[in-house]
Amino acid sequence: MEQNSKSPLSKATNIVWHQSSIDREARFQQRGHRSAILWFTGLSGSGKSTLANAVNVALHKDGYSTYVLDGDNIRHGLCKDLGFSDLDREENIRRIGEVSKLFLDAGIIVLTAFVSPFRVDRDNARSLVGENDFIEIYCSADLGVCETRDTKGLYAKARNGDIKDFTGISSPYEEPESPELKIDTGNLEIDQCVDIVTNLLVERKIISKISK
Ligand SMILES: Nc1ncnc2c1ncn2[C@@H]1O[C@H](COP(=O)(O)OS(=O)(=O)O)[C@@H](OP(=O)(O)O)[C@H]1O
Ligand SMILES: Nc1ncnc2c1ncn2[C@@H]1O[C@H](COP(=O)(O)OP(=O)(O)O)[C@@H](O)[C@H]1O
Secondary structure, three states, rough: OOOOOOOOOOOOOOOOOOOOOHHHHHHHHHHHOOEEEEEOOOOOOOHHHHHHHHHHHHHOOOOOOEEEEEHHHHHOOOOOOOOOOOOOOOOHHHHHHHHHHHHHHOOOEEEEEEEOOOOOHHHHHHOOOOHHEEEEEEEOOOOHHEEEEEHHHHHHHHHHHHOOOOOOOOOOOOOOOOOEEEEOOOOOOOOHHHHHHHHHHHHOOOOOOOOO
């Protein structure tokens, strides 16, 4: 199978896809649960990291194999060469999509917490995997709420002009049109948000049950 042969970034020639002898079904049998990508998106301060980490704790406690990829952390390593221009964000999300796909193949429920402001970039990440494997979770909190939280003081800096291209202030956020979940993280308690996510995982038979 050819991979990314049409990507302008692709320099791969004479490369042949190597099929692993252990597939997702085998990992599912061993682990007792399916893998999935839980793609949290929303403004800075909307609660992506908090919710992804709380869901992670709930799943881990029940023995499910999980991993969180968080924007702030990934930008210290894998994506430390990238800034916040539209093109850099596109490349950031492209890499995260590819890494998430590897986690999916490894049988892990991967939770990604990135602003991922552009619809086309999120849709490209979705298109890398099967429709049932990608769960887009829109952490929907008003800009005013996010700005009031401003845990890192970034909104204040963006308003002052000390940070350029800041999402919601000087760079756009394109709301998801039909996410699997839209969660009112501006008003709901974190535990309520966690229940919404874990209930969907049970409903979709990714996990069999979750303890409350
Ligand atoms: N210009 C600008 N715009 C948005 N966010 C900024 C910016 N500069 C720094 N930060 C901090 O970086 C975090 C967002 O990184 P992401 O990798 O999630 O961004 S993106 O998906 O590539 O748009 C984001 O983290 P969260 O607050 O957790 O969302 C910010 O803390
Ligand atoms: N559902 C929620 N209700 C109240 N406060 C929240 C909620 N989710 C997150 N927070 C708080 O909002 C702030 C920003 O959350 P964070 O998870 O860092 O957002 P993001 O990752 O989207 O930037 C933190 O102080 C966090 O404790």
